[in-house]
Amino acid sequence: MNIATVEPWVEAPLRRFVDDARARLALLLHPSGQVIAQAGFTREVDVMSACALAAASHATAGELGRRVDGHAFRSLHYAGPERQLFLSPVETARGAYICLTVFNAESSLGLVRMYFEELCTELAAAAPPLPSIRQPTIAADFELDLNRNLAALFGRPVTS
């Protein structure tokens, strides 16, 4: 399966996770919707929309959990007739990310959850520390970053 990452430290753990859990698609993204890595996608537009929808679902579920239970729901699972998805946050030294995993009958929720725990451990261990000076995220930066990340993932030249 083709795997592309913006951050190189993500690649090995993600590849292992996708192989072990027999995932059909996987996305690692920032909660803002910025893509960090993708596995199995062939079109940029699919990555963009999946990131936006995953970030929105995660935010919605989190808020719903806070209202219902006082705590954000962490993981989401949806089982369709052919494919299932598992959406869950990953905590690292570089901050929180969200991982979207799509799998079919070759795998199971139990296997995906089990290997996802290993992915979390490996990413937490592999993440380099956050730079001490951080630039604020503004709208213009967001779009620039998004385009740069998608260009990196799909091997096209960066346009500003």
Place this chain on the structure above:
Amino acid sequence: MTPFTSILESLSRQRGVRASLVVSENDGLVVDSRLRFGQDGDRVAALAASMYRKARLSARAARLGAVAFLQLDAERGRVCAVGGRSDLVIVVVADPAANVGLIRVELFKALESLE
């Protein structure tokens, strides 16, 4: 107390049994379990369900019919599983020295009462 409590307690009473679980084959999730200290039920359930499912599909592909009993012997333990017509699989994790014959009988009894 669940409908599986007595089944699992009876399996766990067998000598050398470390864990007994009722697992959903499709989801790989624990439905109910009796675990000895140190056993990771979620992990056992996910892997045992996956193994049982693959064995069932392989047997079907090879035109051997339904899987009756699945046994995996490893260096530090063994896994035994039986499944019936439903999505549920009964799994036992035992010591290498455990009596598989007795475990097998108990597993089939458990399956009968499940169905």
